[in-house]
Amino acid sequence: MVRLNVHEAKTHLSKYLKRLEQGEVIVLCRNNRPIAEIRALPNSPPPQRIFGVDQGKIIISPKFFEPLDDDTLAYFSGDRD
Numbered sequence: 001m002v003r004l005n006v007h008e009a010k011t012h013l014s015k016y017l018k019r020l021e022q023g024e025v026i027v028l029c030r031n032n033r034p035i036a037e038i039r040a041l042p043n044s045p046p047p048q049r050i051f052g053v054d055q056g057k058i059i060i061s062p063k064f065f066e067p068l069d070d071d072t073l074a075y076f077s078g079d080r081d
Contacts, residue, residue, distance in 0.1 A: 001026075002016070004026055004027070
């Protein structure tokens with residue numbers, strides 16, 4: 001366990017991040033009094049994503065693919081408020 005004052009942690013943050021990744025715990029102090037404990041998050045892989053899991057749950061109307069009318073396009077171009 002490493003004890004650091006705030007100034008030291010700010011000055012050498014990247015060095016201490018490497019130590020955190022290796023499993024060390026840092027106690028952050030203000031005027032040599034502990035105020036927080038910093039530890040690395042567990043290194044768990046992201047959950048496996050399954051392709052097509054929501055197939056059939058979303059229906060997109062054919063109208064979605066039709067061109068927009070001139071009034072609606074004017075809102076996107078900034079010509080209307």
